[in-house]
Amino acid sequence: AQSVSQHNHHVILSEAASLELGCNYSYGGTVNLFWYVQYPGQHLQLLLKYFSGDPLVKGIKGFEAEFIKSKFSFNLRKPSVQWSDTAEYFCAFNTNAGKSTFGDGTTLTVKP
Amino acid sequence: EPEVTQTPSHQVTQMGQEVILRCVPISNHLYFYWYRQILGQKVEFLVSFYNNEISEKSEIFDDQFSVERPDGSNFTLKIRSTKLEDSAMYFCASSGTSTSNTGELFFGEGSRLTVL
Numbered sequence: 001a002q003s004v005s006q007h008n009h010h011v012i013l014s015e016a017a018s019l020e021l022g023c024n025y026s027y028g029g030t031v032n033l034f035w036y037v038q039y040p041g042q043h044l045q046l047l048l049k050y051f052s053g054d055p056l057v058k059g060i061k062g063f064e065a066e067f068i069k070s071k072f073s074f075n076l077r078k079p080s081v082q083w084s085d086t087a088e089y090f091c092a093f094n095t096n097a098g099k100s101t102f103g104d105g106t107t108l109t110v111k112p
Numbered sequence: 113e114p115e116v117t118q119t120p121s122h123q124v125t126q127m128g129q130e131v132i133l134r135c136v137p138i139s140n141h142l143y144f145y146w147y148r149q150i151l152g153q154k155v156e157f158l159v160s161f162y163n164n165e166i167s168e169k170s171e172i173f174d175d176q177f178s179v180e181r182p183d184g185s186n187f188t189l190k191i192r193s194t195k196l197e198d199s200a201m202y203f204c205a206s207s208g209t210s211t212s213n214t215g216e217l218f219f220g221e222g223s224r225l226t227v228l
Contacts, residue, residue, distance in 0.1 A: 032215050043221040044155070044203065051214050090155060094215035099145070099168050102155040 002027050004091050004103035012109045013081050021076040021106050023091035031093040033074040034100065035065055038088045047089070050074065061085070083112045118204050118220035126228055128193050133223045135187045135204030143208040144187045145217065146179065148172070148200040155203070161187065194227045201225075 007022035025031060035047040048059025055067040065076045074091060091103040117136045125131050137144050146158040159169040161179055178190045187206075191198055201224050205217040 034216065036217075036219075044217075044219040046216060046218075049214070049216055092155075098215070099157045099160050100215060100217055101157065102147075104154040 002093075002095070002101045004093060004101055006089075006091050006103035006106050008106045009104065010107045010109070012111065014111050015083055016080050017110075019076070019078040019081045019085075019108070021089055021091075021108070023074045023076065023103060024072050025074065025091075025093045025101075026072065027093065027095060029095060031095055033065075033067060034092045034094075035059065035063070035074075035076050036090045036092060036102075038090065038105075040087065044090065047076070081108070081110050083110045086110045116204055116206055116218050116220035118202075118223050120223055121221065122224045122226070124226045124228065125194055127196055131191045131194055131198075131225060133189045133191075133202050133204075133225070135189070135220055136185050137187055137204065137206030138218055139185070140209050141206035141218070142210065143167075143206060143213065144179075144181070145205040145207070146189045147203045147205060147219075149203065149222075150197075150200040158189070158202075191225075194225075196227050199225055199227045 003026045005024045033050040036044045037047045038044050048057050050057045050067045058064045063078050067074050086109055088105045088107050090105045092100045094100040119134045144161040147155050149155045157170050159173045160167045176192045180188050201222045203222045204220040207217050
């Protein structure tokens with residue numbers, strides 16, 4: 001069965017700390033990978049995506065993610081977080097533009 | 113920038129009542145979805161819709177649920193007889209045009225359903 005595993009349920013950081021959120025997916029074929037963010041009280045929005053090509057993708061607000069095919073991973077990183085990055089982060093994938101499967105989400109709290 | 117809109121933003125209903133949640137997807141998108149998120153839990157797939165029919169549905173999407181695209185713009189989710197466990201945030205999403213479909217989802221702001 002298709003699944004996404006996000007290793008951290010809740011991460012608490014101080015401003016300027018570096019961030020890495022883990023994501024592993026379970027599927028044997030070609031996938032499209034996504035990170036979505038949900039700021040408090042707002043809807044889900046796309047942070048970044050990987051379809052093909054350079055496995056290091058850059059998204060909005062200084063976020064980046066690296067696809068490592070051999071590890072089935074798509075970890076999200078940011079070198080220096082800000083208070084405004086406080087949100088819930090969801091890793092997701094789909095196959096051949098079918099349904100997207102989401103991870104459980106990671107709540108990031110950034111302390112000012 | 114085009115966006116997905118949902119109404120109502122919040123609906124409170126009594127158990128056993130019918131509820132219709134409405135969505136207006138992005139106008140040139142061809143694929144439509146409903147997801148739900150129970151408070152504090154993950155985003156769960158309910159159903160996908162393409163070419164005027166359901167293309168995939170989850171185990172959650174039982175006979176109490178139905179979807180419809182009654183005209184060229186709206187996409188609705190109906191829950192026939194609501195249960196307490198249907199309380200959740202329901203997100204509509206759309207994706208894909210006639211020239212490109214990578215599955216990137218564009219979400220609405222959600223409709224919070226509270227069943228009492």
